[in-house]
Amino acid sequence: MNIRLMKLRKAAGYSNRDEFAEKIGVNKYTYRSWESGAAMMNAEQLWTCAKALGCSPNDILGWNDEMGDFDADDALTVDEREIVDNYRDSSPQWQKNIAMTAKAAASESKKD
Incomplete structure (x- = not known):
């Protein structure tokens, strides 16, 4: 293991x-x-x-x-863990908002 x-x-x-x-x-x-x-x-x-x-x-x-x-190579960094924990602590509506924001930010960052 x-x-x-x-x-x-x-x-x-x-x-x-x-x-x-x-x-x-x-x-x-x-x-x-x-x-x-x-x-x-x-x-x-x-x-x-x-x-x-x-x-x-x-x-x-x-x-x-x-x-x-x-999955040995997929450990979260401290920042990633914080984002996941905050997402999980949010209401369903805020989880949707967080997901949409993350997707939009990722898409915009690829344009640079």
């Missing part, structure tokens, strides 16, 4: 893995083994990491809800 901890940790602004291990309350060697894929975390540890990284456990595991499959 592809664990994307390093990419998500760095995207969340934690450049030092030992400091991140301390933040989530685990031994640095334990965290290193998770990041390298030598060991697997349990569900509680997965949840703690996800909360600290501002992502979902699915993001760490590489599970892509829309595709229904694992």
Whole structure:
């Protein structure tokens, strides 16, 4: 199973893995083994990491809800995650507005 901890940790602004291990309350060697894929975390540890990284456990595991499959190269940046979270927190009408605005901005940006 592809664990994307390093990419998500760095995207969340934690450049030092030992400091991140301390933040989530685990031994640095334990965290290193998770990041390298030598060991697997349990569900509680997965949840703690996800909360600290501002992502979902699915993001760490590489599970892509829309595709229904694992996708190791499609992690969201911190800004992208914020946009998605804001979209999901909006009412249905505002979600339509946000989607239309994003589509229009993308279309305009391709004209440059």
